[in-house]
Amino acid sequence: MTSRDRGFDNNQQENLTLLKVYTVYRVLLCFGLLATFLFSTNIFIIGGLKPNQFFYVTMLYLAVNLVGLVAILPKKTPFNSQQLFANFLFDITFIIVIVDASNGIDSGLGILFVVIIAASSIVLTGQLAALVAAIASIAVIADTTRLMGSGNVETSAFVSAGLLGIIFFITSLLIQNLATRIRKAQVIADDRTSDVLRLQSLNQQIVQRMQTGILVIDQHGNIQLGNAAATEFLTSVTSTSAPINNDLVILPPELMEKFHQWKLTPQLKLAPFRTTQTGRDINANFSVLGSNKGQDTLVFLEDNSRLVQRAQQIKLASLGRLTASIAHEIRNPLSAVSHAAQLLEESDMLNGTDKKLSGIIQNHSKRMNNIIENVLQLSQRTSLNPEKIRLKDWLKNFVTEFEQENSQPFDVAIIDHDQTTDITFDSSQLTQVIANLSHNGLRYSFQNTGAATLTYSIHLNAETSLPVLDVIDEGIGISEAERDHLFEPFYTTETKGTGLGLYISRALCEANEARLDYLRDDNNKSCFRISFPHPDRRLSDE
Structure with a gap:
């Protein structure tokens, strides 16, 4: 739809609204005329020349307007030009009869035509609006001429009628000119509004698609607005994937602590944080929106693993x-x-x-x-070749190949809590990671129990609903002192190890935007957990 079409539709709706107001005015005018006529005791202020004509015509005019008011108030579709013209011609007819019953132009009621001319000049344009003014002028002059012939008015009334007719045309021209300017200004304003809304929508789409999480918070840490990336980063706050837009949502405690640290020392470089034990490391940066204290704060959240x-x-x-x-x-x-x-x-x-x-x-x-x-x-790691993988089927094939490559007997169990768990990962790199974790797990299980056993547990993270793979062994596990150094290069607790296996495994997981962590499972068993990104997320091969 063009700007001209939008402007035309808006004008039509505005004309309908104006006509509803004008109809209410006509009803009130009838009540006012009747009240003035009925409460005149000794001398009639209006309607004195022909009281009966004045009373009955005004009552009929009131009844018609009341019916029209009931009909027009609920109306949604605008009238066309012909219907509007007929409406104003109807008003001129009744008003001239009322003016005639009140001794013509000498009664002062001729001024009522100005309201009709002004209203018609707004809703009608060009020749139709001028025609209404012309008809009103002819009606006033004709009625004045008739009253002069009957001796009810002086000859000077003809001059007043002519001047009133000139006023009608001047009013019509001025109101038309003013209405045209207002319509043009309205079209320009609508265009500007449309541009602003389009740019606002475009900016919103850009912000929502940014990989950097963006939040707007108040001075108390209430979240006013956030994009989809921020929702993904702070999945412990909300379980939906929709953008955060609720001022009742509070920052998670970990991010709230960073917010307080920043408020105390804005120049302080904040350390990464996690919202969950196995969540990603997140960098938070803050910026004040506005120059005054107490303004909202803009929060930028970035995945530290990318950095x-x-x-x-x-x-x-x-x-x-x-x-x-x-x-x-x-x-x-x-x-x-x-x-x-x-x-x-x-x-x-x-x-x-x-x-x-x-x-x-x-x-x-x-x-x-x-x-x-x-x-x-x-x-010399090659570039990524991510692909969609059905994890349970992939693990079955992996175990088959793993058994052929290892002469030592072992026992592996695959537990899948969701039969349709998919991931996006480089298959060759996933093979390297799982093989390394499996070798370690089988070795530690054998050292502790005398049996090489291993369990692969597939499930969805309860907080993020993202796929997770746990590699669980029966070993004694890693001590608290060793956990901080577990994924460092060349760190090993064995004399025969190189200390690069877990380091390489975590590096490969991070390259696929997954995360490798060590923890104790619900049964307090030693567990390496791989937290995968959303299977439909496109991995960046940087």
Whole structure:
């Protein structure tokens, strides 16, 4: 619809509203005329020339207007120009009869035509509005001429009738000009309003689609407004995926604490926080909306894993260049040492102690080679190839392949609380993560119970409704002191480990926007939990 069409529709509705007000005016006018006529005791103020004509015509005019008022008040569709013209012609007819019964223009009731002319000039345009003024002028002049012929008015009344006719035309022209300007201004205002609403809608869509969470809070921490990303970050506050828009919702305690810290020291760099034990790390930044104290505050929420991922990529790129430059320098002498130890062990000249030392050399050479391989694998990781995976089916295939690659017997159970759990992940990288966690879990279960057992538990997070995979073993678990260093590179509690397995596993999970955490499950068993993003979320391959 064009601006002109919108303006026309608005004018039609405004004309209908004006006509309803005008009809009420006509009813009140009839009551006023009747009251003035009936309460005149000695001398008639109006209707004195022909009292009966005045009374009955005014009563008929009142009855018609009352019927019209009842009919027009509930009306929704506007009248057309012909109907409006007929309406004003109807008014001129009744008013001229009432004026005639009141001794014509000398009664002063001719001024009532000005209201008719003004109303018609607003709702009608051009020739029709001028025609109403012309008909009213002709009616007044004709009635004055008739009354002059009957001797009821003086000749000077003809001059007054002519002047009144001129006033009618001037009123019509002025009101039409003013109404046209108002309509144009209304069209411009409607266009500006439409542009503002369109820009507001566009801005809202942009904000809602931003990956940065945005909140508007008051000085007490009440959430006034928030986008979809903020809802996703703070899923412990609301269980819906709709944007936050409720001033009764309070910031979660973790974010409220950051808010208070910022208010005390705005220059302080705030540490990341979590709303749940296994939730993502979130960075919060605050900015005051307005210059006065007590104004609302704008909160920016960012996934710290993205920042960590970028920093890690820079670190891995540097590590890759370093390892590429020294790999051959290390591997060549390392291969020579390992080969020499093998040849030395095959010699018949060695005693038992020397063979033991040769074995130590070979074992540590293999360990050093594994470290180089892991570092190279980490620094030269290929780009992501995410795909939609039905987790239970994928785990069944993984267990089958895992059994073929491992000669040691083990027992694995898959528990799926939701048969349709889907995830989005790079399949090869998921294989690497689950294989590493499975090797560790089976080894620790065997050390603690003498049986290599493992459980994969698939379920949805109760707070976020996002898919979760728990890898549960029967080991003694990780102590509180070791948990803080569990995912650090080269940290290990075993003499044979490289300390890179869990570090690589978490890095691969973060690359797929998932999170790997260690915790105790509901049965207090050792558990590594992978919290996946929404399966329909598009992963960023940065």
